[in-house]
Amino acid sequence: xxxxxxxxxxxxxxxxxxxxxxxxxxxxxxxxxxxxxxxxxxxxxxxxxxxxxxxxxxxxxxxxxxxxxxxxxxxxxxxxxxxxxxxxxxxxxxxxxxxxxxxxxxxxxxxxxxxxxxxxxxxxxxxxxxxxxxxxxxxxxxxxxxxxxxxxxxxxxxxxxxxxxxxxxxxxxxxxxxxxxxxxxxxxxxxxxxxxxxxxxxxxxxxxxxxxxxxxxxxxxxxxxxxxxxxxxxxxxxxxxxxxxxxxxxxxxxxxxxxxxxxxxxxxxxxxxxxxxxxxxxxxxxxxxxxxxxxxxxxxxxxxxxxxxxxxxxxxxxxxxxxxxxxxxxxxxxxxxxxxxxxxxxxxxxxxxxxxxxxxxxxxxxxxxxxxxxxxxxxxxxxxxxxxxxxxxxxxxxxxxxxxxxxxxxxxxxxxxxxxxxxxxxxxxxxxxxxxxxxxxxxxxxxxxxxxxxxxxxxxxxxxxxxxxxxxxxxxxxxxxxxxxxxxxxxxxxxxxxxxxxxxxxxxxxxxxxxxxxxxxxxxxxxxxxxxxxxxxxxxxxxxxxxxxxxxxxxxxxxxxxxxxxxxxxxxxxxxxxxxxxxxxxxxxxxxxxxxxxxxxxxxxxxxxxxxxxxxxxxxxxxxxxxxxxxxxxxxxxxxxxxxxxxxxxxxxxxxxxxxxxxxxxxxxxxxxxxxxxxxxxxxxxxxxxxxxxxxxxxxxxxxxxxxxxxxxxxxxxxxxxxxxxxxxxxxxxxxxxxxxxxxxxxxxxxxxxxxxxxxxxxxxxxxxxxxxxxxxx
Numbered sequence: 001x002x003x004x005x006x007x008x009x010x011x012x013x014x015x016x017x018x019x020x021x022x023x024x025x026x027x028x029x030x031x032x033x034x035x036x037x038x039x040x041x042x043x044x045x046x047x048x049x050x051x052x053x054x055x056x057x058x059x060x061x062x063x064x065x066x067x068x069x070x071x072x073x074x075x076x077x078x079x080x081x082x083x084x085x086x087x088x089x090x091x092x093x094x095x096x097x098x099x100x101x102x103x104x105x106x107x108x109x110x111x112x113x114x115x116x117x118x119x120x121x122x123x124x125x126x127x128x129x130x131x132x133x134x135x136x137x138x139x140x141x142x143x144x145x146x147x148x149x150x151x152x153x154x155x156x157x158x159x160x161x162x163x164x165x166x167x168x169x170x171x172x173x174x175x176x177x178x179x180x181x182x183x184x185x186x187x188x189x190x191x192x193x194x195x196x197x198x199x200x201x202x203x204x205x206x207x208x209x210x211x212x213x214x215x216x217x218x219x220x221x222x223x224x225x226x227x228x229x230x231x232x233x234x235x236x237x238x239x240x241x242x243x244x245x246x247x248x249x250x251x252x253x254x255x256x257x258x259x260x261x262x263x264x265x266x267x268x269x270x271x272x273x274x275x276x277x278x279x280x281x282x283x284x285x286x287x288x289x290x291x292x293x294x295x296x297x298x299x300x301x302x303x304x305x306x307x308x309x310x311x312x313x314x315x316x317x318x319x320x321x322x323x324x325x326x327x328x329x330x331x332x333x334x335x336x337x338x339x340x341x342x343x344x345x346x347x348x349x350x351x352x353x354x355x356x357x358x359x360x361x362x363x364x365x366x367x368x369x370x371x372x373x374x375x376x377x378x379x380x381x382x383x384x385x386x387x388x389x390x391x392x393x394x395x396x397x398x399x400x401x402x403x404x405x406x407x408x409x410x411x412x413x414x415x416x417x418x419x420x421x422x423x424x425x426x427x428x429x430x431x432x433x434x435x436x437x438x439x440x441x442x443x444x445x446x447x448x449x450x451x452x453x454x455x456x457x458x459x460x461x462x463x464x465x466x467x468x469x470x471x472x473x474x475x476x477x478x479x480x481x482x483x484x485x486x487x488x489x490x491x492x493x494x495x496x497x498x499x500x501x502x503x504x505x506x507x508x509x510x511x512x513x514x515x516x517x518x519x520x521x522x523x524x525x526x527x528x529x530x531x532x533x534x535x536x537x538x539x540x541x542x543x544x545x546x547x548x549x550x551x552x553x554x555x556x557x558x559x560x561x562x563x564x565x566x567x568x569x570x571x572x573x574x575x576x577x578x579x580x581x582x583x584x585x586x587x588x589x590x591x592x593x594x595x596x597x598x599x600x601x602x603x604x605x606x607x608x609x610x611x612x613x614x615x616x617x618x619x620x621x622x623x624x625x626x627x628x629x630x631x632x633x634x635x636x637x638x639x640x641x642x643x644x645x646x647x648x649x650x651x652x653x654x655x656x657x658x659x660x661x662x663x664x665x666x667x668x669x670x671x672x673x674x675x676x677x678x679x680x681x682x683x684x685x686x687x688x689x690x691x692x693x694x695x696x697x698x699x700x701x702x703x704x705x706x707x708x709x710x711x712x713x714x715x716x717x718x719x720x721x722x723x724x725x726x727x728x729x730x731x732x733x734x735x736x737x738x739x740x741x742x743x744x745x746x747x748x749x750x751x752x753x754x755x756x757x758x759x760x761x762x763x764x765x766x767x768x769x770x771x772x773x774x775x776x777x778x
Contacts, residue, residue, distance in 0.1 A: 002026040005074035007067065009081050012277035013113060017080075017708070020115040023123075026074070028067060030081070034060050037144055046568070049561045050141050054098065064097055071098050075142035076106060078125070083109035083328070084285055085139075085554060086464055088132035095128060102127070111286075112334045112729075113279040133553035141564055142166065142546070146537065147552050149575045150530075157578070158585045159522065161604065163476060166537060167461050169530055173476045173538045174454060175446055176527045183639055185442035186221050189351070192492070193437040197230065197375075197428045202420040206386035211438075215492060221380065222496040229378040230428040240311055240368040240389070243361040246289035246317040247330035250463035251456045253354070257404040260448030261349055265448045269467045271350045272331070279627060281354055282342050286328035286461040287456075289317040292564070295332055299362040302336040307398060312363045323687065324559045332358040356400040363396035375428060388419030435494040445516040448481065459544035478523030486512030498684075521610040521637045525587040533578045533741035536571075549600050553586040562606050566738060583592050592642040599626075601645060603637045610637045612645040630667055648692065651773055656694030663697045665689045676701055717755040724756070735760035 004025045008014050011029040018027040036056045037043040045051040050570045051060040056064050065072045070078050077100055079091035091107055094100070106125035110117040143192075147167045154162040193208035212218040248256070250269075257268040272284035293300070296314065303312040317330070341351050368389050375384040391397075446454065452466045461469055462467065473479045486509040493504045511630035519527070527538065546567070552558040588604035592614070599615040608630075629648035631640060652666035652675070661677045672689035674681045674697050681704050683689055713731060723734045733740040733756050737761035740756075740763045742748055 003075045004078060005067075005070050005076070006078040006080050009087070009090060010277055012274065013769070016113050016277060017118055020118045025078075026070060028070060028659070029157050030067065030090065030094060031060065031063055033093065034064055034067075035097055037140065041148065043148075043635065050248055050568075052137070052141065054093075067094070068098050071100060073329060074104075074561075076104055078122070079128070080109070080121070081103065082285070083111060083283060084464055085132045087137040088129055089136035089140075092130075093132045093760055094363070105136055111283040111329050111515070112281070113276065113335050120303060122133070124458050131556040131649055132554050134560040135550045138560040138563060139550055142567060145564075145568055146571070149572065150534070150537070152577055153533075153575060153582075154526060156584075158526055159607065160354060162522070162526060164526065164530065164537075165463060165472060167455075167543065168472050168476070168478075169538050170458075170460055170540060170543045171451060171469050172473050172519065172523050173454065173527050173531070174451065175473075175479055175517050176390055176524050178443060179524075180638070182442040182445065187439045189213070189437050189439050189491075191215065191492075193218065193221060193384075193433065193435050195225075195230075195375075195433040196431045197386075198420060199429075199431065202417050203431065204386055204388070204416045206373070207385035208382060210382065212435070215435075215437075215494070219494055219501065220492055221434055222433060222501050224379045225377060225433055225496060226499050226501075228380070228430075229383075230550050231376050231378075232422050232424055232426040232428065233374045233383060234423055235424050236372045238370055238580050240370045241365040241393075241399070242368070242395075242529050243365050244315075244363060244400070245357065245402045247291060247332050247358045247361045248354060249287050249289060249330060250285050251287070251452045251466060253331055255449035255451050256357070256403060256465060257350060257353060258447060260353060261346075261447055262351070263346075265452060265467045265470050266447050267346070268350065271346050272354075274343075275354075277343075277350055278343070280338075280343075280347075280351055281334060282329050282332050284331055287463050288319050288328040289330045290319060290328075291317070291332060292329055292359075295329065295358075295688075296338045296362065299359055303359065303363055305337075308362075311363050311395065311398065313362065313395075315362060317361065330358070352419075357402075360400035362397065364393070365393065366395040366397045367393040371422075373422055375418060386416065388416045390418045400777045409602060431497075433496040433574070437491040437493070438679055439489070439500050439510070445513060445518065448516055448517065450481075451517060458540050459547055460540065462547065463551075469772040473523075478526060479517050479519055481515060481517055482513075482768055483509070483515065484513045484518075486510050496649055498752040517520060521587065521605055521631075524636075525585055525605050528587070529582075529585040533582055534571075534574060588638050589637060591640070591645055595646070600640060603631070603645065605637065610635075612648055614649065621716070655692060655697055658694075658698050658701060663694065663701075664695070665692050674700060713748050714751065718753045722753065722756055732760060738764065 002596060004021075006017065006021070006025055006027045007030055008017060008027065009030055009032055010044065011031070014027045014029040018025070021027065028735040035056045038053050038055045043053050045053070046638060052377055077098075079094055081087040081090040081094070087109075095105060106603050107128050108125050110121040123639070137692065143166050147163060150164040151162065154164055186535045190211035190213050192211055195206045195208075197206065198204060210219075212221065245252070253272065254265045254268050257263040258265070263271070269284065272281065276284050296316070300312050300314065331354055333351070336355075336359060339355060340724040341348060343351070368391055371388045372388045373388075379382065444450070448470050455461045455466065455469070473483060487512045488507045490505050490507050493506055495502050495504070529704070530538045547565050549558060553560045553563060585605075586604040587610075588602055591601040591603055593599065594601055594614050597614070601612060601614050603610065603612045610631040611627050612629050612631065614628075617626060626648060629645070629651070631637070632648070635644065648667075651672075652664045654662050655665050655674075656663050657771075658676060664675045665683070666673060666675065667678075667689055672687075674683065676697075681697075681700050683700070711726050712723060713726055716722050721734075721736050725732060725734050727739075731742055733742060733751070735756060738760055740759050742751070742759070746755075
């Protein structure tokens with residue numbers, strides 16, 4: 001047995017590190033956290049300084065058992081979990097659970113997995129930092145208290161099975177608020193004037209800085225330009241420069257990987273974790289933009305070697321965020337001379353992005369010559385403006401250009417890659433001038449990356465919490481990430497050419513969204529409930545101040561139990577008051593009155609989702625019951641109109657006959673379907689239930705029957721609900737609502753009805769494993 005046991009968080013990291021250390025070291029993985037708070041209500045003892053009750057999950061008991069055995073055999077145990085607060089807490093959990101003692105335990109940290117970094121860490125060990133542990137404990141305890149106390153309130157006052165979290169609720173509020181901004185936004189039209197001067201390679205664009213709100217004014221401007229003289233009134237040529245962005249932090253990596261590679265926030269972190277554990281990059285959870293002297297020297301050497309001395313410019317970035325956690329480095333490659341790595345395509349692409357960003361941060365500025373020409377119009381007092389830009393030295397742009405969230409807006413109509421040679425007073429020849437109707441746009445919906453940026457700006461969350469927060473709000477059904485088709489919109493274009501003005505009406509697609517975050521109806525209702533009764537929980541400033549208090553605990557400036565007590569006491573009183581006094585929240589909204597019956601129509605959230613109701617709820621059996629219809633995908637209780645809600649009641653409707661039986665289309669709990677001869681056939685995505693034809697319905701029925709016939713192995717006259725079927729994982733018996741596995745050695749097609757009954761009866765007696773659909777047969 002080796003004298004030293006070194007414990008890291010992941011097996012991939014263990015494998016990499018084991019190669020750097022000699023035979024005196026055994027390197028093992030804890031596979032992340034080895035214990036967590038118990039799931040029951042007694043996890044936190046509020047009366048005794050919030051003392052926690054932990055348990056080792058079943059799937060970690062074998063790991064703990066092995067680590068206990070190895071730690072007893074070792075002379076020294078080295079705890080080498082990650083260097084952030086969560087990593088420090090993992091080391092503390094290992095220390096407590098394995099029964100380690102201070103004399104034979106050392107804590108080491110490193111921010112890159114290279115041989116020099118690991119050996120340096122071994123040379124400079126320390127003890128567990130209990131300030132960092134307490135900061136992480138405070139976060140865990142506070143989030144558990146909020147979740148455990150708020151969730152039952154939501155079950156009673158909104159809908160069963162809901163849950164709430166501290167940071168997640170703020171993220172949902174941002175998305176709900178933005179959606180409402182967009183819904184309230186009134187787009188305004190204005191005409192933009194763009195002129196084209198010169199011919200061929202000498203052609204360039206110029207734009208009128210002002211816009212016209214009325215078509216008549218835009219048309220008058222064009223008419224005034226018929227036969228007018230256009231002269232270069234002034235020329236301004238000035239140098240411009242562009243500097244590279246700082247190396248990546250967690251949030252900027254998530255943003256740029258989203259823009260450039262199309263990765264979700266969680267995917268970026270998964271791939272970055274692999275790169276770190278393989279020794280390719282530094283630690284990926286950081287809010288620092290600092291680079292070490294070693295990294296700066298390595299970057300300089302690589303730039304001078306690959307591009308030449310003139311491309312290198314030493315820069316030392318400072319982290320603006322005052323609450324940046326610990327003394328981390330920015331995310332960078334461990335070896336700057338490795339431009340690419342071996343791995344799967346996602347790892348290679350993310351690594352190249354990190355390499356380019358880090359190397360560009362130490363490269364020279366890009367130099368430009370910017371020209372602005374003002375062009376006078378003899379018949380008008382306004383000037384047209386043309387801009388041109390010529391790159392004189394590419395500098396860092398040789399390697400990397402940062403993307404923007406609004407790339408479609410980057411090049412304005414009056415901008416040109418470069419202008420032809422112009423002189424002051426030069427007479428220009430107008431080729432064409434247009435007045436195009438353009439519309440103001442609402443604020444953009446958040447992408448995952450844009451939401452991370454906003455949370456960081458508000459001081460909410462930390463590098464380790466961004467990805468889990470965004471995954472959680474989607475998993476809980478409060479937010480969806482999806483694409484939505486836009487709508488066609490007409491716009492007008494007036495064109496002046498060869499002395500004549502033509503008028504056209506064109507169309508464009510507007511409002512199309514790709515990979516954007518939308519609040520669900522339940523997300524909006526829960527948000528409104530929390531804003532009304534737990535304002536502090538969803539208050540941006542309050543949530544940011546809690547993060548600052550965690551930072552103070554990490555620095556040893558605040559006692560964590562005092563901080564929790566200061567939050568919990570008023571919060572708990574608020575919970576008790578809300579349970580007693582708050583009304584049930586449904587998000588109900590009156591739509592108007594039914595045009596035929598005159599009954600009131602309203603929309604709200606129900607047990608199975610949002611729906612429209614016609615009429616009042618019946619008090620007794622003699623009263624007429626109201627009618628209900630579920631909302632369709634893409635519809636919301638906040639925006640659905642009376643006209644749209646009436647459409648929902650057109651279903652179910654008969655759409656034709658097949659085999660002398662009616663075919664009816666309707667919408668059920670699981671979406672739109674066709675009913676024929678007591679059988680149900682789901683409508684595929686893309687077919688609107690209101691537009692489905694008789695021919696389409698017959699085709700769907702025949703196709704489904706064909707698939708079912710291929711699936712059916714055997715049926716029984718004794719009971720039509722008992723069948724032997726071909727499933728995704730092989731043949732099985734469908735016995736009513738019970739699915740039973742067929743034992744090995746049994747030929748499915750030879751099974752008798754009696755054998756199926758016996759197998760089903762035996763299967764029902766067996767204890768069912770949670771999450772398993774099939775009952776395993778011995």
